[in-house]
Amino acid sequence: MLKKSILIENKTSITAKNLQLVIKSEIRESTIPIEDIGILVLDHQEIYLSLPAMNLLVENNTAIIICSKNHLPNGMFLNLNSHHIQQEIFRNQIEASAPLKKQLWQHTIVEKITNQGILLETISGNKNSFEFLASKVLSGDTTNMEGVAAQQYWKTFFDTYDINFKRERFGDYPNNFLNYGYAILRAATARALSGSGLLNTLGIHHKSKYNAFALADDIMEPFRPLVDEKVFEIMQAYDEQELNTKIKSELLQVLTRTVYFKEEKSPLMVALQKTASSLQQCYTGERKKIKYPKLWN
Numbered sequence: 001m002l003k004k005s006i007l008i009e010n011k012t013s014i015t016a017k018n019l020q021l022v023i024k025s026e027i028r029e030s031t032i033p034i035e036d037i038g039i040l041v042l043d044h045q046e047i048y049l050s051l052p053a054m055n056l057l058v059e060n061n062t063a064i065i066i067c068s069k070n071h072l073p074n075g076m077f078l079n080l081n082s083h084h085i086q087q088e089i090f091r092n093q094i095e096a097s098a099p100l101k102k103q104l105w106q107h108t109i110v111e112k113i114t115n116q117g118i119l120l121e122t123i124s125g126n127k128n129s130f131e132f133l134a135s136k137v138l139s140g141d142t143t144n145m146e147g148v149a150a151q152q153y154w155k156t157f158f159d160t161y162d163i164n165f166k167r168e169r170f171g172d173y174p175n176n177f178l179n180y181g182y183a184i185l186r187a188a189t190a191r192a193l194s195g196s197g198l199l200n201t202l203g204i205h206h207k208s209k210y211n212a213f214a215l216a217d218d219i220m221e222p223f224r225p226l227v228d229e230k231v232f233e234i235m236q237a238y239d240e241q242e243l244n245t246k247i248k249s250e251l252l253q254v255l256t257r258t259v260y261f262k263e264e265k266s267p268l269m270v271a272l273q274k275t276a277s278s279l280q281q282c283y284t285g286e287r288k289k290i291k292y293p294k295l296w297n
């Protein structure tokens with residue numbers, strides 16, 4: 001079942017009644033079944049969320065995202081007890097060998113570079129060397145082909161626009177669009193991983209004592225081009241350079257974007273669950289590769 005993504009940007013009271021989320025603003029009141037919600041984005045400094053409502057949302061494995069005053073996602077709540085064999089899954093993940101994690105990271109970066117190349121070729125209409133770069137990724141990406149590809153990718157991605165673009169976490173337009181989209185993608189990835197019983201803190205490559213979502217940062221990498229594609233489309237359709245409700249809603253639609261497995265097609269939010277489940281199977285030895293979908297058919 002495809003879960004809904006809800007964005008709230010006004011002064012609002014959010015409570016729960018009969019397993020329904022009750023959303024009450026100054027002008028209207030609405031309800032929605034909690035089981036239908038996958039991601040809840042709270043983007044106003046005067047939103048009240050009751051603890052019973054929060055608990056029900058978390059028990060439903062809903063990712064609750066809170067935004068700061070600059071309207072960018074700043075924090076996230078996730079379920080920490082979402083799988084019936086949680087301890088066993090944690091143990092498999094913790095005990096995963098270094099060679100396994102290096103192989104998983106190699107596969108992840110191959111997928112990312114391949115997807116970047118496909119998107120760049122679609123946008124520019126020109127052939128590129130990304131397939132070759134992907135073939136050169138070693139175990140653990142020890143030669144940093146990810147960085148080599150990124151440098152080429154961003155150098156040409158916005159060539160059709162008269163902007164001096166530099167990819168930065170806190171940079172100017174269109175970095176603000178990219179950052180918002182990546183934050184939503186990160187939340188959806190973390191939600192899927194948590195739903196598969198995995199510990200987001202333990203990454204296969206990203207390592208930082210300050211990062212509680214290192215694994216989500218790893219697994220989301222091949223999906224980033226979907227956000228890039230959406231931002232490119234937004235820039236073609238709108239003149240706005242600041243995040244507003246319309247732009248945020250467009251970026252949230254990335255989660256419903258169709259992606260493709262061999263046997264079926266799937267919305268991205270559902271595909272992330274399949275990818276997370278396959279990673280869990282890699283830790284148990286049932287699989288050797290993470291199941292990443294094709295982003296374009």
